[in-house]
Amino acid sequence: MADKPAILGGTPVRENKIYYGHQWIDDDDVAAVAEVLKSDYLTCGPTVTALEQELARVTGAKCAVAVSNGTAALHCAMIAGGIGEGDEVITTPLTFAASANCAIYVGAKPVFADVNPETYNIDPDSIEAHITDKTRAVVAVDYTGQAVEHDRIREICDKHGLLYVTDAAHAIGTVYDGRPEGSIADMTTFSFHPVKTITSGEGGAITTNDPELARKLRFASQHGITKDPAQFEEPNPEGGWYYEMQELGFNYRLTDFQSAMLLSQLKKLPAFSNRRKEIVKRYDEAFADMPGIIVQREIPESDTTRHLYIIQLDLDKLTCTRAEFFNAMSAENVQCQVHYVPVYYFPFYARLGYEHGLCPNAERIYEHIMSIPLYPMMTDRDAEDVIAAVRKLTEWYAKTSN
Ligand SMILES: Cc1ncc(COP(=O)(O)O)c(C=O)c1O
Numbered sequence: 546m547a548d549k550p551a552i553l554g555g556t557p558v559r560e561n562k563i564y565y566g567h568q569w570i571d572d573d574d575v576a577a578v579a580e581v582l583k584s585d586y587l588t589c590g591p592t593v594t595a596l597e598q599e600l601a602r603v604t605g606a607k608c609a610v611a612v613s614n615g616t617a618a619l620h621c622a623m624i625a626g627g628i629g630e631g632d633e634v635i636t637t638p639l640t641f642a643a644s645a646n647c648a649i650y651v652g653a654k655p656v657f658a659d660v661n662p663e664t665y666n667i668d669p670d671s672i673e674a675h676i677t678d679k680t681r682a683v684v685a686v687d688y689t690g691q692a693v694e695h696d697r698i699r700e701i702c703d704k705h706g707l708l709y710v711t712d713a714a715h716a717i718g719t720v721y722d723g724r725p726e727g728s729i730a731d732m733t734t735f736s737f738h739p740v741k742t743i744t745s746g747e748g749g750a751i752t753t754n755d756p757e758l759a760r761k762l763r764f765a766s767q768h769g770i771t772k773d774p775a776q777f778e779e780p781n782p783e784g785g786w787y788y789e790m791q792e793l794g795f796n797y798r799l800t801d802f803q804s805a806m807l808l809s810q811l812k813k814l815p816a817f818s819n820r821r822k823e824i825v826k827r828y829d830e831a832f833a834d835m836p837g838i839i840v841q842r843e844i845p846e847s848d849t850t851r852h853l854y855i856i857q858l859d860l861d862k863l864t865c866t867r868a869e870f871f872n873a874m875s876a877e878n879v880q881c882q883v884h885y886v887p888v889y890y891f892p893f894y895a896r897l898g899y900e901h902g903l904c905p906n907a908e909r910i911y912e913h914i915m916s917i918p919l920y921p922m923m924t925d926r927d928a929e930d931v932i933a934a935v936r937k938l939t940e941w942y943a944k945t946s947n
Contacts (some may be wrong), residue, residue, distance in 0.1 A: 558934045566739075567922060577806060587802060588798055589801075593799060603725070604725050605725045605727065606728045611799040612749045612750060615712075619643055619647035621795075623682070624765040626682055634682045635672050636658070637685070637688065639665060639885055643714075653681070659671040659904040659905065660907045665841055669697040684710045684712055688853075689715055689852055690849050699730075710734065711733045712734050716849075718850030743810035744806075746806075764791070767796070828919075832856065835935065836939060851919060855916055863944060867914075867915070870942065874917075879931050880918075881915040917931050
């Protein structure tokens, strides 16, 4: 007889709650921030430049522009790419809303392509099927950290003259066919929110190999202002104080102390990445033959630094619903989350006329998944507890044994 779930009065697998993600901040991160706090520059200073250089090095991109968060990064990518009124931008519904919202910020329309039912990443065939004469860009999301099928998407974008943006909010550290995320698409956006692999509390960046796009990204994120006399439209008629606003931009600056924190965190990226890989490997082994559980398929090209570990419930083999399983995991003190409600399900999108049924694979996946804890600070014991909770519940709710 399987152990009774805690939600039904049994003993939880662990005493204290473990969450799906958590940052890892050491004394050296704190010291790096403190040093900059006592320096001359809190913003617009040399540490931001140093971070941008390091991000370019780590991602293999020619240029990096630091911004205040991943949403700002996506917005700037749309602006720099010249996306605007009447344009269509193809993206995935299985993502955080910002991947689609960025199109709306610039007056364009997000169009949702379906995902591959096994990898959960945007399906290149579905991208192609959604191209119209209004399509201008693709925003592909490296969902959970796994690289999208870059080569195929690149080919489609080149064939149809589309801008290729990758939302790699989940994927710093991931390498696709030998190339790090950040060096592949026309622009790649990153987020440094606390559940992400490296963090500065809030933070973001865009990488690109095109210096002209980098210049436009800087404009978009810094009020459309330049202080460089060489860039002034007229020779400087005013004086040394003069700066010039040439475009309508935003204040999406990252501070120097956040940049210091990210520089410190970047030093640990290889260790964070390895630890995430170890936990993923252990989970993969444990769930490979566990009835009732299906795991995300990896494409061989992706050497993934996984941000999220998703389990998909095979509800044909279980007597419970996804919500019951989710609540039962919580009662075992393993707090999961669901990534994501398909973006077009939200009331804002419904009011724009998007309807359920647009992307059947994404909708089906959404109904069956949850993200279990995955972060580098987890101990082996923590990971075993998570596995024990999943095993306990799949056994209890197994159709054959009840
Ligand atoms: C896929 C994806 N894109 C964009 C974002 C937005 O990033 P931020 O929260 O830094 O604005 C997130 C953050 O959760 C995300 O997961």
